[in-house]
Amino acid sequence: MKYLDEYRDPDAARRSLDAIHALVTRPWTLMEVCGGQTHAILKFGLDELLPPQVELLHGPGCPVCVTPLEKIDRAIALASRPGVIFCSFGDMLRVPGTDRDLLAVKAAGGDVRVVYSPLDAVKIARDNPARQVVFFAVGFETTAPGNAMAVYRAKAEGLANFSLLVSHVLVPPALEAILASASCRVQGFLAAGHVCAVMGYEEYFPISVRYRVPIVVTGFEPLDILMGIHMCLTQLEEGRAEVENQYTRIVRQEGNRPAQLLVSQVFEVVDRPWRGIGPIPGSGLSLRREYWDFDAERRFDLTAVGLTPEPAECRSGEVLQGLIKPSECAAFGSRCTPEHPLGATMVSSEGACAAYFRHRRQ
Amino acid sequence: MCLAVPGKILSTTGDDPITRSGRVSFGGVVKEVSLAYLPEAKADDYVIVHAGFALSIVDEAEATAVFEYLTQLAAEDGEEQEPAP
Numbered sequence: 246m247k248y249l250d251e252y253r254d255p256d257a258a259r260r261s262l263d264a265i266h267a268l269v270t271r272p273w274t275l276m277e278v279c280g281g282q283t284h285a286i287l288k289f290g291l292d293e294l295l296p297p298q299v300e301l302l303h304g305p306g307c308p309v310c311v312t313p314l315e316k317i318d319r320a321i322a323l324a325s326r327p328g329v330i331f332c333s334f335g336d337m338l339r340v341p342g343t344d345r346d347l348l349a350v351k352a353a354g355g356d357v358r359v360v361y362s363p364l365d366a367v368k369i370a371r372d373n374p375a376r377q378v379v380f381f382a383v384g385f386e387t388t389a390p391g392n393a394m395a396v397y398r399a400k401a402e403g404l405a406n407f408s409l410l411v412s413h414v415l416v417p418p419a420l421e422a423i424l425a426s427a428s429c430r431v432q433g434f435l436a437a438g439h440v441c442a443v444m445g446y447e448e449y450f451p452i453s454v455r456y457r458v459p460i461v462v463t464g465f466e467p468l469d470i471l472m473g474i475h476m477c478l479t480q481l482e483e484g485r486a487e488v489e490n491q492y493t494r495i496v497r498q499e500g501n502r503p504a505q506l507l508v509s510q511v512f513e514v515v516d517r518p519w520r521g522i523g524p525i526p527g528s529g530l531s532l533r534r535e536y537w538d539f540d541a542e543r544r545f546d547l548t549a550v551g552l553t554p555e556p557a558e559c560r561s562g563e564v565l566q567g568l569i570k571p572s573e574c575a576a577f578g579s580r581c582t583p584e585h586p587l588g589a590t591m592v593s594s595e596g597a598c599a600a601y602f603r604h605r606r607q
Numbered sequence: 608m609c610l611a612v613p614g615k616i617l618s619t620t621g622d623d624p625i626t627r628s629g630r631v632s633f634g635g636v637v638k639e640v641s642l643a644y645l646p647e648a649k650a651d652d653y654v655i656v657h658a659g660f661a662l663s664i665v666d667e668a669e670a671t672a673v674f675e676y677l678t679q680l681a682a683e684d685g686e687e688q689e690p691a692p
Contacts, residue, residue: 246634248613248653248665257677264680281610334658362659364641384658387611390644391658398625439611442655442663465610468673475680494669495655501662504644595610 248494252466253289261471262294265478272298273481274430275474276423276567278416279437280307280595281465287604289467299478302430302567303600305419306437308384309336309593310565311519315552316383316412317342322550323379323410323541324350324357330373332366333381334388335359340589343553363388363395370399370407379541382409386440389413389530390504393511396532396539408541413530414517416440417448422525423566424456431567433477435463435470438492445500449488457486464492511536520589521555521562561588564597571601578602613653613665614638631656 277283283303286292292301305311321342324331331347338347338359351357356376360366363380370378382392392409399407416437423429436449441462449460459480463473473491480487490496508530517529532540555562558576563569571577571590581587583599590596614631621627624646631640631654641660642648653665 246612247615248670249634252673257674260677260681264677264684267684361638362641364659387657387662390662391641391660394625394641394643394660439655439657439662443657472673472676475676491673493672494666495663497663501644503646504660504662507644 249466252464252468254468258467258471261468261475265299265471265475266296268475268478268482269296269298270482272300273432273478274300274302275433275435275477276302276304276431277435277463277470278304278306278420279440279465280304280310280593280597280600281439282306282435282437282463282470283597284595284600284604285465285467285470287600290604291467291470295474299474303564303570303597304434304567305423305519305522305565306385306416306440307565307590307593307595307597308388308414309340310561310589310596311414311522312337312340312383312412312589313518313520314343314555315518315550316410317346318550318553319542319547320381320410321345321347321350322547323545324355326377326545328376330356330358330369330376330378331381332358332360332369332378334383336593336595337381337383339586339592341586341592363391364398367395367399367404367407370404371402374406376406378407380407380409382411382413385414385416385437386443386508389508389512390443390501393507396511396536397507399539400536408539408544409532410541411512411531412517413512414519415514415528415530417452418525418528419519419522420449420460421452422522422528424452424458426566428568431458433459433481434461435473435477436460438462438464438469438496441490441492441496441500443501443504445498446488446490446496447498453486453488459486460488462488462490462492462496464495519565521559521565523562556587559588561590561598564590571598572605574598611655611657614640614656616648616650616652616654616661618650619648629661631661
């Protein structure tokens with residue numbers, strides 16, 4: 246495929262790796278933010294081809310993984326209601342709630358539907374005026390524009406049977422939370438390219454300055470990731486801490502302004518708990534007052550859905566913060582597998598535990 | 608959820624900026640995609656799509672940046688290794 250295969254060229258990857266080996270004089274620890282990058286790194290074995298002094302930590306950029314247990318339980322409660330059509334992206338269906346997942350609700354007769362776009366859920370609402378249609382609006386800045394448009398159009402059409410269960414999260418506050426932690430080992434970031442395609446990268450300038458950390462906006466193909474690593478290590482070796490853009494074919498500094506505009510019209514920034522990590526100030530999006538009629542948590546009484554603690558054995562919080570590798574968890578690959586996951590990091594196609602299980606198995 | 612491969616716009620439909628859409632081919636798999644956030648997108652452009660929304664046009668001029676970076680590294684390496692005259 247055009248704009249894909251050429252960025253997987255083995256000869257160019259080898260030259261890139263040679264350049265990285267020639268560059269590094271000291272140990273460095275980098276974090277790739279996005280779970281999609283983690284999967285590419287594990288799939289192509291890039292971490293094993295780097296100099297031994299270069300360690301890659303896997304970041305929290307997996308929306309499925311960080312959606313709080315409470316929201317999953319609320320999704321399950323909503324999907325179990327008679328008359329409700331519950332729509333979701335496919336990868337949320339197997340995320341374990343307190344005692345079951347959305348797939349179990351579907352198997353028990355609940356009307357749970359996988360949609361590709363939030364606009365598909367709007368269409369379902371349009372076609373089923375007698376039913377309540379709830380869309381599970383999760384994700385980072387990449388899915389927020391679509392979810393904003395869905396609710397904007399539902400309001401414009403007066404679709405009274407459509408609502409969102411919102412659990413949106415934002416990347417920059419999570420980076421700040423990681424950097425502010427006393428146990429932080431990250432010396433440079435590969436920022437998530439597609440999040441920056443939407444938001445641009447102006448938000449990262451103050452973070453880079455405040456924490457003196459290089460941040461390189463990076464793509465998802467092997468050559469992108471290796472170039473991002475080379476750019477980040479060059480900064481570290483030269484004692485610089487700047488924001489740079491590796492992914493210039495997709496990302497502009499200002500991002501996608503029309504998308505940012507509608508997201509800010511529909512959503513407002515709120516504090517949000519992250520599964521496995523805890524609350525992070527200003528790290529989430531919630532519907533603005535003008536759209537409260539479309540907020541499933543205001544439309545339906547969900548007070549009976551209580552707060553339950555995370556399973557003690559799952560160490561996904563430490564994995565998401567880069568404190569341990571998935572294989573350091575005692576349950577990894579034995580009591581926790583993609584078929585029987587203890588935590589969301591083993592479920593999602595962007596989860597670090599799933600990446601290790603699939604590509605490394607140790 | 609944040610993964611996306613570039614797809615090629617085959618055709619566009621509609622004039623209303625909010626509902627304008629395109630048929631986008633991802634290596635032969637064709638999907639209907641909203642162009643609400645890319646008012647300038649047109650047929651033959653390659654776009655990145657998330658959850659049914661095209662969010663960025665691939666910049667053709669920048670598509671070779673990775674290879675130019677490698678060439679530049681090789682050139683710098685060559686300069687360093689050149690013997691003094």
